[in-house]
Each structure stands twice: as C-alpha cells, then as structure tokens.
Amino acid sequence: MTSRNPTIALGVCVTLWLAGCSDDTTAPRSEMAADSPQIAAATAEVAALAAEVRQLAAAAGISPLQRPAPVRPALSLLGQALAFDKELSGNRDISCMTCHLATMATVDGHSTAIGQGATGLGPTRVHPQGKFVHRNAPPLFNLHALTPLTWDGRVFVDAKGVVRTPGAPLRTAQRAVLEFGTLSALPMFPVLSRSEMRADGGNELAAVSDDQPQRTWKFLMRRLGAIPEYRTMFESAYPGQSFDNMDFAHAGNAMGGWIAAVFAFNNSPWDRLLAGNDDALTEVQLRGARAFLTTANCAQCHTGPLFTDGKFHNVAVPQVGPGFGNGPDGRDDFGRMRKTGNPAHQYAFRTPPLRNVELTAPYGHDGAIVSLRSWVDHYSQSDVKLRTYDPSQLEPLLRGTLLSTADAILATRSGKLKKLVLDAQTVDEITEFLKSLTDPGARNLGRFVPTRVPSGLPVDGLP
Numbered sequence: 001m002t003s004r005n006p007t008i009a010l011g012v013c014v015t016l017w018l019a020g021c022s023d024d025t026t027a028p029r030s031e032m033a034a035d036s037p038q039i040a041a042a043t044a045e046v047a048a049l050a051a052e053v054r055q056l057a058a059a060a061g062i063s064p065l066q067r068p069a070p071v072r073p074a075l076s077l078l079g080q081a082l083a084f085d086k087e088l089s090g091n092r093d094i095s096c097m098t099c100h101l102a103t104m105a106t107v108d109g110h111s112t113a114i115g116q117g118a119t120g121l122g123p124t125r126v127h128p129q130g131k132f133v134h135r136n137a138p139p140l141f142n143l144h145a146l147t148p149l150t151w152d153g154r155v156f157v158d159a160k161g162v163v164r165t166p167g168a169p170l171r172t173a174q175r176a177v178l179e180f181g182t183l184s185a186l187p188m189f190p191v192l193s194r195s196e197m198r199a200d201g202g203n204e205l206a207a208v209s210d211d212q213p214q215r216t217w218k219f220l221m222r223r224l225g226a227i228p229e230y231r232t233m234f235e236s237a238y239p240g241q242s243f244d245n246m247d248f249a250h251a252g253n254a255m256g257g258w259i260a261a262v263f264a265f266n267n268s269p270w271d272r273l274l275a276g277n278d279d280a281l282t283e284v285q286l287r288g289a290r291a292f293l294t295t296a297n298c299a300q301c302h303t304g305p306l307f308t309d310g311k312f313h314n315v316a317v318p319q320v321g322p323g324f325g326n327g328p329d330g331r332d333d334f335g336r337m338r339k340t341g342n343p344a345h346q347y348a349f350r351t352p353p354l355r356n357v358e359l360t361a362p363y364g365h366d367g368a369i370v371s372l373r374s375w376v377d378h379y380s381q382s383d384v385k386l387r388t389y390d391p392s393q394l395e396p397l398l399r400g401t402l403l404s405t406a407d408a409i410l411a412t413r414s415g416k417l418k419k420l421v422l423d424a425q426t427v428d429e430i431t432e433f434l435k436s437l438t439d440p441g442a443r444n445l446g447r448f449v450p451t452r453v454p455s456g457l458p459v460d461g462l463p
C-alpha cells in the first residue's frame with residue numbers, strides 16, 4: 001500500500017536509513033520500493049496480484065471470518081473443566097481433549113483416533129489391542145461458524161431450524177438448552193460411544209444398553225453431581241437453576257460454548273490480506289491463492305469464511321483404519337450415504353474447513369494422506385493417485401487396513417475433479433498458500449489447558 005504513496009514510502013526509508021535501510025533485503029517489499037526501479041515494479045506487481053486475489057476470493061464467496069459473540073465466563077469455565085475431565089468417560093481414562101489435544105492444534109496426530117482403554121498421548125498413544133476408532137479426529141477451530149458437524153454431517157440443523165442428532169434424538173427440553181446449535185449438541189455423543197469414551201464394561205455407564213442414551217446421560221449427571229465443585233460450577237453457569245434439575249444437555253452446551261469461545265482464530269496472514277494488506281502473503285502464496293481460486297477448482301467446494309461449503313463430496317480418498325461398519329466385513333465407511341441412504345452419496349464426506357490446516361495432519365476423514373503437500377498433489381489425476389496409493393505412509397498398525405475399493409470409490413467421485421491435472425510448481429504454490437491460513441495463535445494452545453479438573457483426575461495435554 002505505502003509503495004503507491006511516494007511520500008510515505010520515502011518516510012519509511014528515511015526512518016530506516018540510519019539502520020541500514022538501503023541494503024536490508026529483509027525489509028518488507030513496500031519499504032524497499034523507493035530504492036530501485038526493479039523492486040518498485042515487482043512491488044506493484046505483487047500489489048496487483050494481491051488485489052486480484054482479493055477480488056477472486058470475494059467472487060468465490062470467501063469472506064472475512066467474524067469472531068463469535070462473547071460467551072459468559074462461568075459457562076466457558078464449566079465447559080473447559082468438562083472437556084478435560086476424564087470423569088466423563090466410563091472407566092475414567094480418557095477426556096475429550098485426549099483426542100483433541102490442545103498441545104497438538106486440537107487433533108491427536110493419528111490417521112484415525114485412539115479411544116478409551118489406551119495409554120500415552122498424541123503420537124505415542126497406543127491401545128493394548130491396537131484398536132483405533134472409526135475416523136480421524138477433526139480440529140475444533142472456528143466451529144461457531146460451521147453448522148453440519150462430523151465427517152458425514154449427521155449432527156445438523158434441519159429445514160425447520162431444529163438441531164438433529166444421530167441415533168439418540170434429543171428431547172424438546174434438552175434442545176431448549178442448546179445455545180450454540182450443533183456445537184452444543186455434539187459433545188453429548190462421544191460419551192455414548194463405547195470405543196471413544198464409554199467402554200464395553202467395568203463401569204455403570206457401560207452397563208446401560210445402547211438404545212438408552214437418556215439413561216447414560218442421567219448416570220453421567222449423577223457422577224458429576226457427586227462432586228460438589230461441579231454443582232457450584234453448573235449453578236453459576238446457569239444462574240437461577242438448580243443442579244438437580246439439569247441434564248447432560250447443560251454439560252454439552254457448556255463444552256460447545258467453551259469450544260466456540262476459545263478456538264476462534266481470524267488473525268492469519270490471509271485475514272490481513274483480506275483486510276487490505278498487500279504484503280500479508282508472500283508472492284508464492286499469492287500465486288497459490290490465485291490457482292486455488294481459479295484453475296485448480298478448489299474454491300468450488302472450499303468456500304465461505306472457513307473454506308468449506310458445508311456440503312459433501314467424494315474426492316477419491318482411499319479407505320484405511322477400522323471403518324464404520326459398512327461393506328462386507330464392516331471395515332468400509334460409506335460417508336454421507338450412511339445418513340441419506342442415497343447411493344450417489346457413497347464415499348462423500350463433508351468438505352473440511354481449511355483454516356490452520358497446516359497444523360492438523362494427517363488429512364481426510366480417515367487420515368489416509370499424512371502430508372499437506374501430498375494431499376494437494378492428490379487432486380492431480382486423483383483417480384491415478386487413488387489406484388497407486390502407498391499405505392507405507394501410515395503408522396505401522398494401519399498399513400494393512402487399506403481396502404481395495406478404488407473402483408467403487410471412483411464410481412461416485414465428484415465431477416469437479418475429473419479432468420484436474422496440476423503441475424509440481426502449482427502444487428507447491430497452493431501448499432504454501434494453505435500455510436497462509438494459519439493463525440499464529442493456534443500453534444500452541446497450551447494456555448487453554450487447566451492445571452486441574454474438579455474430579456482430581458489427571459489432565460491430559462498439560463504443556
């Protein structure tokens with residue numbers, strides 16, 4: 001910006017001159033502009049590219065991301081305690097944040113997550129029988145701005161504006177508690193899952209039959225009510241209400257509120273570019289952004305402030321991990337078709353948001369692709385990539401789990417990918433562009449880890 005105003009550019013250079021302005025090649029482009037005609041021309045070119053990218057982004061519906069409305073501190077504090085408290089798991093051995101580690105950008109580094117009964121954290125976490133859960137643990141960033149949750153969108157808002165949930169429909173009184181839509185409802189479900197948190201036996205929650213979710217939630221509230229500190233925290237989070245009249249929906253809502261409040265990040269170089277700063281991205285990133293928005297077709301699905309259309313597509317991702325009970329031996333995952341029953345939706349998954357994506361490998365619903373550059377490269381002739389997929393990139397326990405379902409996957413692959421070929425330089429540039437979506441504040445979230453939780457159980461992920 002300043003380079004277009006000679007007075008300001010000169011001013012900057014004069015100020016910096018004493019500090020060696022003229023030969024300081026690390027100075028921002030705009031500050032060097034007055035020095036050399038070549039640099040001035042290059043700067044003008046970058047400014048033009050920046051303006052073009054801003055225009056293309058606006059045309060593609062990639063608008064700035066707004067922060068969520070403030071969440072009342074007592075509610076957020078309760079949500080934080082619950083999210084880190086292993087009291088919520090059947091055998092008191094895992095919390096939400098064991099899989100969504102604050103020290104690992106709210107993921108766990110595994111292709112598919114590792115649930116209850118395991119030990120260790122992040123990359124070193126192992127289950128004694130080598131078990132994994134069905135899918136990759138997605139990050140918790142900016143969920144105030146995303147409605148369908150999970151990889152197949154089974155926690156969603158219907159046409160009448162009602163929050164809908166899988167397996168266990170919520171009661172009207174429970175729905176009335178949800179202040180953050182699907183984000184308030186979602187935390188009510190991992191606690192029901194035997195592989196994630198509840199376990200197959202050894203505790204009173206596991207003893208409840210799977211078709212009685214309300215009973216499991218009631219038993220969880222009984223556990224929490226036995227800890228006086230929780231009674232006080234719930235009652236301050238919901239002024240005027242008594243703990244004894246509360247439900248696990250109040251717990252879910254608190255966790256949703258905390259997630260909305262602390263994991264919203266809109267201070268990336270990309271945000272600064274959108275706000276008018278031509279120097280926010282490197283030239284390589286700007287070229288990557290332009291390709292993303294034009295020739296590479298990415299913004300056809302990755303749109304909106306979070307870079308997702310909130311819809312479901314099959315982008316030819318190989319199936320690895322334990323699967324989700326589909327197919328002849330239950331090791332497949334039919335994705336969106338599980339929810340809609342429509343065979344055209346087989347292997348379609350929700351377009352994931354891309355902010356902070358640099359920090360959240362491995363990628364895809366099953367973490368089949370472990371590096372960001374390989375994921376971008378995957379879109380180039382994705383049919384060939386799917387057929388030649390190399391499982392040796394996976395952690396050893398998952399290498400043998402690859403299904404040979406390429407034909408079936410390609411039968412419903414999105415038409416948007418069919419002719420796409422990207423050269424190596426474009427892949428590099430798009431990868432660099434994706435790194436401009438990282439908010440430095442998301443790199444280490446250790447500040448959100450409490451030193452203790454009301455149950456007194458150990459807290460996972462203390463930095």
Ligand code: HEC
Pocket residue numbers: 083088094095096097098099100113114115116133134135136137138139140143148149150151152183186187188190191195196197255
């Ligand atoms: C065993 C690891 C594990 C545990 C424990 C766990 N999660 Fe998750 N989480 C996942 C996985 C895997 C998914 C994706 C589920 C799917 O798509 O079917 C997920 C999805 C989510 C989502 C949706 C994100 C999105 O982009 O759609 C949120 C929010 C979330 N979890 C919060 C929580 C909360 C809160 C808890 C505790 C009550 C919790 N998780 C416990 C692994 C875990």
Ligand code: HEC
Pocket residue numbers: 292296297298299300301302312313314315317348349350351352353354357360362363364365366372375376379414416417430
């Ligand atoms: C047809 C819609 C569509 C197009 C076009 C598309 N994507 Fe995707 N993208 C998706 C879907 C759906 C997934 C998740 C697929 C899965 O898990 O099976 C995904 C996943 C990703 C991921 C992994 C994110 C994560 O958190 O796991 C990245 C990175 C990504 N896309 C970048 C791109 C880039 C770069 C382009 C352009 C070259 C692109 N996408 C084009 C729909 C699309």
